[in-house]
Amino acid sequence: MKKLYWIFLVAMAWCGCYDDKGNYDYRDLDELQVAIKEEGPHSLMYGDVLRLTSEVKTSIPDADLQYDWEVQMDTAWYDPFVSVAQERDLDYKWEDAVLNKEKTYKMRLNVTQLSNERHFYSNVVDVAVRMSPSMLGLMVLHGDGMASDIGVIEAPEFQLQKPSADFRCTTVTDYYSSKNGEEKIPGVGTGLYQTYLESWGSPISENIVVVALTESGSAVADSKTMVKKGDWNDMFLGGLNAGVPMGIDLLGSTNLYIFDGKDIFWRQASKFRVAVPIYEYDENSNEYGFEFLPQMFDLRGNIGQAILFDKVKNGFVSVRQSFNFSGFALMDLNEPGIQIPFNPGKMDADLLHWETGGKYGMVAVMKSKGDGSCFIAEMNPTAENMRLFPKYKYDLSRIADVNSGNVVDWAFGDNQINMGYYATSRGVYHFALDEGNQITPAELVFENNSQVEFEGDITLMKILKPKATGGNTYYMNNVVMVVGTYGGTSGSGKLYSLELEPNSGKVKSLLGKYEGFDRIYKVEIKGY
Numbered sequence: 288m289k290k291l292y293w294i295f296l297v298a299m300a301w302c303g304c305y306d307d308k309g310n311y312d313y314r315d316l317d318e319l320q321v322a323i324k325e326e327g328p329h330s331l332m333y334g335d336v337l338r339l340t341s342e343v344k345t346s347i348p349d350a351d352l353q354y355d356w357e358v359q360m361d362t363a364w365y366d367p368f369v370s371v372a373q374e375r376d377l378d379y380k381w382e383d384a385v386l387n388k389e390k391t392y393k394m395r396l397n398v399t400q401l402s403n404e405r406h407f408y409s410n411v412v413d414v415a416v417r418m419s420p421s422m423l424g425l426m427v428l429h430g431d432g433m434a435s436d437i438g439v440i441e442a443p444e445f446q447l448q449k450p451s452a453d454f455r456c457t458t459v460t461d462y463y464s465s466k467n468g469e470e471k472i473p474g475v476g477t478g479l480y481q482t483y484l485e486s487w488g489s490p491i492s493e494n495i496v497v498v499a500l501t502e503s504g505s506a507v508a509d510s511k512t513m514v515k516k517g518d519w520n521d522m523f524l525g526g527l528n529a530g531v532p533m534g535i536d537l538l539g540s541t542n543l544y545i546f547d548g549k550d551i552f553w554r555q556a557s558k559f560r561v562a563v564p565i566y567e568y569d570e571n572s573n574e575y576g577f578e579f580l581p582q583m584f585d586l587r588g589n590i591g592q593a594i595l596f597d598k599v600k601n602g603f604v605s606v607r608q609s610f611n612f613s614g615f616a617l618m619d620l621n622e623p624g625i626q627i628p629f630n631p632g633k634m635d636a637d638l639l640h641w642e643t644g645g646k647y648g649m650v651a652v653m654k655s656k657g658d659g660s661c662f663i664a665e666m667n668p669t670a671e672n673m674r675l676f677p678k679y680k681y682d683l684s685r686i687a688d689v690n691s692g693n694v695v696d697w698a699f700g701d702n703q704i705n706m707g708y709y710a711t712s713r714g715v716y717h718f719a720l721d722e723g724n725q726i727t728p729a730e731l732v733f734e735n736n737s738q739v740e741f742e743g744d745i746t747l748m749k750i751l752k753p754k755a756t757g758g759n760t761y762y763m764n765n766v767v768m769v770v771g772t773y774g775g776t777s778g779s780g781k782l783y784s785l786e787l788e789p790n791s792g793k794v795k796s797l798l799g800k801y802e803g804f805d806r807i808y809k810v811e812i813k814g815y
Contacts, residue, residue: 644699
């Protein structure tokens with residue numbers, strides 16, 4: 288049937304062709320020739336305006352003519368041409384919800400003589416539509432305790448590359464729900480990821496997704512449109528995953544590691560779904576008996592290619608081969624006679640926070656299994672050998688906020704001694720990691736020592752250091768701190784962005800304050 292339809296179209300498509308629903312003497316009917324001047328092919332981004340001009344030759348009065356610019360649609364049974372605009376020359380903004388595929392569409396102009404319903408068709412032109420990234424900036428996962436939404440802040444400090452001076456700021460707090468029929472994500476937010484930002488300068492756009500996790504749900508959305516593609520389990524083929532979302536991390540240029548239950552799945556940035564786990568937990572195995580936290584670091588050094596943390600054995604684990612994920616070993620330094628500040632393979636402590644930072648490259652906030660006291664472990668991931676990996680242990684027992692459990696977040700700057708921070712609900716505090724010397728926190732201040740003030744209770748603090756693939760680097764990497772606050776009522780959430788001075792760790796300037804959120808749980812740069 289479709290083949291016959293195409294034969295019919297070919298016969299009718301050229302200038303002057305028409306169909307006739309009346310019983311007329313054709314010798315007495317006026318003719319009409321119509322063509323699209325710009326033969327193409329044409330290319331535009333979704334949301335852009337397509338302008339085409341028609342050439343019409345006829346003696347039929349214009350009042351007796353109707354102009355329909357038609358696009359060929361995809362359906363299950365046949366491919367009809369459907370009118371999208373009624374005008375002689377096309378000036379059409381391509382943003383129809385049905386025409387939102389990244390593909391080449393067929394377009395024609397159908398001119399109808401109203402008095403006798405004759406149709407005259409122009410030549411058919413190709414229109415290649417590319418889906419442009421919708422909003423780029425800082426994604427904000429926030430909610431009211433029952434459901435979560437994803438907002439996006441478009442501001443200069445949240446763009447991957449430095450924008451022009453006339454860049455306009457935009458904040459949309461309900462960006463996810465507005466694209467999904469006002470449907471939110473059930474539960475309190477726990478994780479927010481963009482699976483990758485760019486692969487060697489060429490975004491593989493159909494596979495870039497935003498993943499949001501909550502205590503009771505999940506959502507996987509197209510990164511360009513934020514339209515929901517499914518949930519966490521839809522990223523896996525064959526149902527081989529446990530269906531227990533833990534998190535996502537990036538290692539190397541294009542390698543994604545997806546933590547599900549006790550297993551780890553791997554995919555390259557060019558793929559979307561994953562099948563079998565690259566690490567399958569086996570409690571009876573010496574090599575595959577680790578229960579990892581959903582975070583890893585790229586070492587590329589003498590002590591291994593990657594490092595993870597075992598939440599049961601309470602120790603750091605090195606990975607010899609990250610590509611095929613093999614060669615696991617606890618970093619246990621039990622050799623007699625060596626002097627080390629701590630044994631990374633036997634920390635006897637829970638990991639509270641872990642990120643790149645400090646002078647040597649890696650810091651971890653730990654809580655002792657014994658007396659519950661907290662400390663910071665500073666490590667050197669580029670050490671020549673395992674014994675040089677642990678650098679310093681900083682005792683936090685003298686800090687009342689830490690001992691009382693008042694800390695809501697930690698943050699550390701890369702390659703800087705003075706960029707250590709923790710936040711309580713009432714303020715942000717600044718300290719130095721200085722060659723093992725005692726930590727003495729003080730309230731975060733501007734460079735002129737004036738106080739940095741926040742409205743509401745602090746719920747989040749983070750220094751933005753997105754992991755961009757393909758060697759791409761966020762232009763304000765390591766110098767923007769964001770602080771989220773909540774005033775206790777709907778819409779009272781605020782997001783502050785501060786520019787830090789890396790050498791002193793103080794605040795250079797308040798970049799922006801963005802309002803209208805609920806309680807802020809997580810943030811992440813949306814680079815595509």
